[in-house]
Amino acid sequence: MRIAVPNKGRLHDPSVDLLERAGLHIESAASRKLYADTVDPEVTVLFARAADIPEYVWDGAAAVGITGRDQVVESGRDLVELVDLGFGRCRLVLAAPEDGAIEAPDDLAGGSIATEFPRITREYLQEHGIDADVVEVTGATELTPHVEMADAIVDITSTGTTLRMNRLGVIDEVLESSVRLYAHPDYVDDPKVTQLVTAFESVLDAEDKRYVMMNVPSEKLDAVREVIPGLGGPTVMDVAGDDTVAVHVVVDESDVFEVVNDLKEVGASGILVTEIERLVE
Numbered sequence: 001m002r003i004a005v006p007n008k009g010r011l012h013d014p015s016v017d018l019l020e021r022a023g024l025h026i027e028s029a030a031s032r033k034l035y036a037d038t039v040d041p042e043v044t045v046l047f048a049r050a051a052d053i054p055e056y057v058w059d060g061a062a063a064v065g066i067t068g069r070d071q072v073v074e075s076g077r078d079l080v081e082l083v084d085l086g087f088g089r090c091r092l093v094l095a096a097p098e099d100g101a102i103e104a105p106d107d108l109a110g111g112s113i114a115t116e117f118p119r120i121t122r123e124y125l126q127e128h129g130i131d132a133d134v135v136e137v138t139g140a141t142e143l144t145p146h147v148e149m150a151d152a153i154v155d156i157t158s159t160g161t162t163l164r165m166n167r168l169g170v171i172d173e174v175l176e177s178s179v180r181l182y183a184h185p186d187y188v189d190d191p192k193v194t195q196l197v198t199a200f201e202s203v204l205d206a207e208d209k210r211y212v213m214m215n216v217p218s219e220k221l222d223a224v225r226e227v228i229p230g231l232g233g234p235t236v237m238d239v240a241g242d243d244t245v246a247v248h249v250v251v252d253e254s255d256v257f258e259v260v261n262d263l264k265e266v267g268a269s270g271i272l273v274t275e276i277e278r279l280v281e
Ligand SMILES: Nc1ncnc2c1ncn2[C@@H]1O[C@H](COP(=O)(O)OP(=O)(O)OP(=O)(O)O)[C@@H](O)[C@H]1O
Pocket: 008, 009, 010, 011, 049, 050, 051, 067, 068, 069, 070, 071, 088, 089, 090, 156, 157, 158, 159, 177, 178, 179
């Protein structure tokens, strides 16, 4: 099975990192290489531009691909979304110069919009019944209203810094995006694809969990059980030659501070908190 992964740009590193954490170590990937093997002999990584990945998957060159939802919607390809991988969160917005004539989408009638996302922009205009020209650019979209190339833009924003720097204000939100795992419809039920989905989900599930280990005097075990909101209850092990048990439990990261304090108070000691790489339920 081939999996298409962004070859550069901001999505490359987090995508490779996720594959690593999922246990699919990439082997012998020299930079600028188009293919790489993984520890699984049946899985090959194919590196491509984020914008081209929907096409690679649609063509069947890769069974699945990792890319932004914005790219998949723009491609018009009917790929199947399998897992939201949670990074690359951004919004595609309609924006126009602050203090300019465009204050609402309808003000664009007869005007023009510059964008790297012509298909999404045309669909947006059609849905809103606005007749405006779409000017296709391949970058630095935020500049175009200031050189009279367009009246407004449809572009990506996340922190809002680029829009602010270019004195552009958001008129409307067009689309929300994040990076997701997409499959060709024919590969959705492929056993390897299912394994990959499970592996990714296990990494994402583990991200906000911590593994807590501690020693507990046997007579305090009931009190300890009461303060841990355990995932299916704690694992309790006898410590040889001692009236102490070792207790292991998975706890939500957001509860760790409170739980550790409570555990200490009811008599646990040697409390150890560690991250979890994967959690397969
Ligand atoms: N500022 C941002 N914040 C969050 N996600 C973003 C941002 N900009 C882009 N993305 C996401 O990343 C995807 C690819 O954008 P990126 O700019 O990294 O790729 P690229 O344009 O191929 O690379 P480069 O800009 O280096 O040429 C976008 O389609 C979008 O899903």
